[in-house]
Amino acid sequence: MDNQMIRAYLMDLYKNPKNYGVIKDHNLVLHGENPVCGDNITLYIKKDKKKIIDISFESEGCIISKAATSILTDKIKGKYIDDIDIDFFNEVREDLMVELSLSRIKCAELSFSIIDKGKKEF
Amino acid sequence: MDKKNFPIFKNAKFQGSISHGSGSQEKDFIYLDSSATTQKPQVVIDEIKKVYENYNANVFRGLYRISEEATSMYEETRKAVADFINAETSEIIFTKNTTESLNTVVYSFAKSILKKGDNVLLSEMEHHSNIVPWQILQKEIGFNILYLEVDKSGQFTNLDLITQKEPKIVSVVHISNVLGVINDVKKITKMAKDVGSYVIIDGAQAVGHIGVDVKTIDCDFYAFSAHKMMGPTGVGVLYGRKELLDKMEPLYGGGEMILSVSKDSCTFKDAPYKFEAGTPNFVDIIAFRKSIEYINDLGISNIHKYIKDLSTYTHYQLSTLKEVEIYGDSRDTGIISFNISGVHPHDVATFLDEDNIAIRAGHHCAQVLMKKFNVQALSRVSLYIYNDKSDINALVKSLSKIIDYYK
Ligand SMILES: Cc1ncc(COP(=O)(O)O)c(C=O)c1O
Numbered sequence: 001m002d003n004q005m006i007r008a009y010l011m012d013l014y015k016n017p018k019n020y021g022v023i024k025d026h027n028l029v030l031h032g033e034n035p036v037c038g039d040n041i042t043l044y045i046k047k048d049k050k051k052i053i054d055i056s057f058e059s060e061g062c063i064i065s066k067a068a069t070s071i072l073t074d075k076i077k078g079k080y081i082d083d084i085d086i087d088f089f090n091e092v093r094e095d096l097m098v099e100l101s102l103s104r105i106k107c108a109e110l111s112f113s114i115i116d117k118g119k120k121e122f
Numbered sequence: 123m124d125k126k127n128f129p130i131f132k133n134a135k136f137q138g139s140i141s142h143g144s145g146s147q148e149k150d151f152i153y154l155d156s157s158a159t160t161q162k163p164q165v166v167i168d169e170i171k172k173v174y175e176n177y178n179a180n181v182f183r184g185l186y187r188i189s190e191e192a193t194s195m196y197e198e199t200r201k202a203v204a205d206f207i208n209a210e211t212s213e214i215i216f217t218k219n220t221t222e223s224l225n226t227v228v229y230s231f232a233k234s235i236l237k238k239g240d241n242v243l244l245s246e247m248e249h250h251s252n253i254v255p256w257q258i259l260q261k262e263i264g265f266n267i268l269y270l271e272v273d274k275s276g277q278f279t280n281l282d283l284i285t286q287k288e289p290k291i292v293s294v295v296h297i298s299n300v301l302g303v304i305n306d307v308k309k310i311t312k313m314a315k316d317v318g319s320y321v322i323i324d325g326a327q328a329v330g331h332i333g334v335d336v337k338t339i340d341c342d343f344y345a346f347s348a349h350k351m352m353g354p355t356g357v358g359v360l361y362g363r364k365e366l367l368d369k370m371e372p373l374y375g376g377g378e379m380i381l382s383v384s385k386d387s388c389t390f391k392d393a394p395y396k397f398e399a400g401t402p403n404f405v406d407i408i409a410f411r412k413s414i415e416y417i418n419d420l421g422i423s424n425i426h427k428y429i430k431d432l433s434t435y436t437h438y439q440l441s442t443l444k445e446v447e448i449y450g451d452s453r454d455t456g457i458i459s460f461n462i463s464g465v466h467p468h469d470v471a472t473f474l475d476e477d478n479i480a481i482r483a484g485h486h487c488a489q490v491l492m493k494k495f496n497v498q499a500l501s502r503v504s505l506y507i508y509n510d511k512s513d514i515n516a517l518v519k520s521l522s523k524i525i526d527y528y529k
Pocket of ligand 1: 298
């Protein structure tokens with residue numbers, strides 16, 4: 001894909017993110033903010049013990065943060081929380097298909113770090 | 123006014139290949155983030171090299187020729203700074219930046235006069251460097267921190283708080299780094315002095331942009347950074363009224379700042395030296411004089427007028443884009459914060475970067491103000507003498523591409 005196509009792909013994820021909104025039967029809510037830019041994300045999770053059955057999100061933020069959360073929520077469904085590690089995040093980053101500058105990695109990372117910090121809730 | 127004296131514009135061109143499929147094309151560097159730090163003219167850069175190559179010897183210590191030369195050049199900068207803001211040389215303390223200057227006032231001065239129950243008055247448009255040190259000291263002492271409130275246009279709405287609350291200290295910004303308003307610090311100081319307050323002014327965005335005369339303002343302390351006025355990084359200034367500096371205890375102890383030391387005690391040098399412990403950043407301080415000379419050669423009132431005109435042009439051009447909302451009404455300085463509806467400021471900055479246009483996006487170290495305006499982040503354009511209309515035209519063109527893209 002050339003850069004224009006990647007951009008169109010990200011823009012589409014931004015405008016039509018997957019898993020956006022609040023799923024009805026969630027039993028865990030996780031929230032996080034990036035203090036640097038004020039981006040914030042709320043994750044609504046339906047879990048069964050350590051397994052993530054379903055997930056959705058609401059957020060305020062930039063293209064990268066929304067697109068990354070869209071990708072992450074899609075990938076994470078059906079997985080066990082203990083399998084969510086840095087390799088998982090690296091896959092999310094690969095799916096974003098852009099080189100992220102140092103200052104923008106934080107945007108992509110936010111939803112992952114919310115999950116990572118929330119592990120103890122499982 | 124003269125881009126060609128600033129080597130960055132020659133060196134930071136960008137081989138644009140990713141933008142909008144337009145193929146590879148050299149893009150000029152358009153720098154619109156001077157409030158964060160200004161670019162440096164060749165004369166300042168050359169001076170740094172010259173000092174290292176010719177006069178590198180520790181100031182105040184060596185009893186040999188080049189050390190004495192370095193020391194006298196160091197003192198010449200102090201003289202240039204003093205003249206520039208109409209102070210005495212003994213009232214000019216070199217620090218590393220505005221932040222350190224403000225912290226010095228908080229710990230060496232405010233700490234000794236504040237008691238539990240006293241009021242300290244700040245404003246909602248302060249930079250974190252004029253809020254956080256107060257909050258840290260507040261934990262220790264337990265005084266109250268009050269805020270002057272700011273309306274949408276950028277004006278204070280409750281200046282009468284000064285007369286009502288009779289704060290021990292008033293500490294406010296001269297020019298807001300978000301709204302670009304020039305506060306009437308002379309009037310604020312007068313009101314504060316009438317109720318016996320001490321007055322501290324954060325001049326980080328003012329010095330080098332507008333004429334600053336500390337005697338006319340009549341404040342007790344005034345803080346600013348060399349790097350925001352074409353000088354090197356790592357150099358800050360604290361002006362303090364002589365009588366107060368004489369009474370204050372130093373913040374740091376160490377070499378250079380003492381007269382004598384025994385096992386049990388020591389005596390300090392007089393101000394400003396007692397506040398300059400350890401080897402100072404003398405190379406950059408010496409080079410700082412070149413930026414003051416550069417400003418003096420252009421003339422500070424010419425600089426202000428130039429930026430004001432360009433700011434008016436920028437406001438007008440931005441107002442042609444109906445999606446752009448500007449925060450604050452001021453056109454007096456080159457600081458313009460805005461948002462584009464539906465586009466996150468970080469995305470604005472990233473898209474502009476593809477056209478080699480540098481702006482700032484974020485909370486600008488002013489989260490109190492961001493909360494007041496109920497925004498997470500803002501985009502900010504800030505201008506200085508090397509900017510011109512062509513930069514603004516490029517900005518507006520690039521912004522309209524972004525707006526189209528989001529449609
Ligand atoms: C109004 C204001 N005060 C203080 C500062 C802090 O300056 P420095 O980072 O040089 O200490 C800044 C810098 O952005 C500023 O804009």
